[in-house]
Amino acid sequence: MTSPAPAARPWRLQVSLLGLVTIGAYGLILYGFGAFVAPIRDDTGWSNAAISAAFSISILFGGLTALGTGRLLDRVGALPVMSGTLAVGSGLLVLASFADTAWKFAAAWGTGGAIASAGLFYNTTMAVTARAASTADRPRAYTWLTVIGGLASPIAFPLAGILVEGWGWRLAIRAMVAFMILCAMPALVVIARHDRSHVEHAADDRLLGFADVRGALSSSTVRRWLLASSAAMAGLVAVQVHHVGAIEATGVSVGLASTLAGIRGLLSLPGRAAAASVTNRIGVVNALRLTYATMAVGTLALVAAGTIAWVWIFVVLTGIAFGSVSPLQGLYSADLYGQRRIGTLLGMQQVILGGASAAGPLLLGLTIDATGGYATMLVIATALQVIAMLLFRDPARRPLDGSGATTVTRPG
Numbered sequence: 001m002t003s004p005a006p007a008a009r010p011w012r013l014q015v016s017l018l019g020l021v022t023i024g025a026y027g028l029i030l031y032g033f034g035a036f037v038a039p040i041r042d043d044t045g046w047s048n049a050a051i052s053a054a055f056s057i058s059i060l061f062g063g064l065t066a067l068g069t070g071r072l073l074d075r076v077g078a079l080p081v082m083s084g085t086l087a088v089g090s091g092l093l094v095l096a097s098f099a100d101t102a103w104k105f106a107a108a109w110g111t112g113g114a115i116a117s118a119g120l121f122y123n124t125t126m127a128v129t130a131r132a133a134s135t136a137d138r139p140r141a142y143t144w145l146t147v148i149g150g151l152a153s154p155i156a157f158p159l160a161g162i163l164v165e166g167w168g169w170r171l172a173i174r175a176m177v178a179f180m181i182l183c184a185m186p187a188l189v190v191i192a193r194h195d196r197s198h199v200e201h202a203a204d205d206r207l208l209g210f211a212d213v214r215g216a217l218s219s220s221t222v223r224r225w226l227l228a229s230s231a232a233m234a235g236l237v238a239v240q241v242h243h244v245g246a247i248e249a250t251g252v253s254v255g256l257a258s259t260l261a262g263i264r265g266l267l268s269l270p271g272r273a274a275a276a277s278v279t280n281r282i283g284v285v286n287a288l289r290l291t292y293a294t295m296a297v298g299t300l301a302l303v304a305a306g307t308i309a310w311v312w313i314f315v316v317l318t319g320i321a322f323g324s325v326s327p328l329q330g331l332y333s334a335d336l337y338g339q340r341r342i343g344t345l346l347g348m349q350q351v352i353l354g355g356a357s358a359a360g361p362l363l364l365g366l367t368i369d370a371t372g373g374y375a376t377m378l379v380i381a382t383a384l385q386v387i388a389m390l391l392f393r394d395p396a397r398r399p400l401d402g403s404g405a406t407t408v409t410r411p412g
Helices: 011-044 050-078 079-098 101-121 122-132 138-149 152-167 169-194 213-216 220-248 254-273 275-303 308-337 342-371 375-391
Strands: 397-399 406-409
Touching: 011 101, 011 122, 011 138, 011 169, 011 220, 050 079, 050 101, 050 122, 050 342, 079 101, 079 122, 079 152, 079 406, 101 122, 101 169, 101 220, 122 138, 122 169, 122 308, 138 213, 138 275, 152 169, 152 254, 169 275, 213 220, 213 342, 220 254, 220 275, 220 308, 220 375, 254 275, 254 308, 275 308, 275 375, 308 342, 342 375
Parallel strands: none
Antiparallel strands: 397 406
């Protein structure tokens, strides 16, 4: 039976359900964890460092594991990858709720969170989305995916808090794992019917692209992109981690700083929603450069903050830009890599960006201790966005195969 033409694929339902997967997975592994730290510490006497180690292991190991799940995605399809990582990751996360020592908790949560995130985070769902939607529909599809996924934080934080208060942290973790499973199951049912996340027709022009990681890394355009996106993520995540303290350092109260941080988070939703329309008007390359420039200007505004107006400029500009980054970087990557090995290559990218995201808050955070203020950190974060804006190129030219031959796949 002939596969449906790209334009006829039922991407809307599939992508919407993939966004629901994002709410469950990111909601537990990335956001919900924050609600568990203090209750675990108070109940067990374990140190904050020991408990936080579980989170760090899950994020770092998850980035490394993403390369393996990406390869499997290209070879066997989305259903085995997503269902397998959901089952194994959920089991280990539940096991963490029974831990009687800190090292057992760190091992179970770190491994379980890593496996689940490698198969359920954007490195997988964006690859599935790229093949579920046509090239013309892809900006809208990525917008749907990330707007729905952007609800993970506002849903998971209060939900986890309510569960912890009512049931204690052990039962709350099990309930949040059940929540993740419930969020993922509808997508798995639909993917079982419409799974095109592995290549079936190599002759299809839309599936052309790099044949493997080595071929991709031999391209200067790919190397420049990885450097650019790593610089952007290092600065962006550093600001994300330290911005409450930086706002407070301008002279506002802790309560107001936290409120402004919350408003900044909400502004990421219209930023995600605007990604498709901006891309359609000016193209993904210009849209991404505009996002990096907006983040740079907004971050620099906090350095100059002497009045609350400057703080508001930071909140509005970086909030909107933060929301735009995920869909736009995903769109650029899909254009650059092609679809033949997009799972593998997004997994490779996740490894690199995960390292940059982990290093940024740590290294830039050291400047706060060294200088006694946030200005140096913010200036470096601004410079990293400028570097990212200038470094990457239009992805219009990419190889037909791993040999290095190139073709123009769209107007450039």
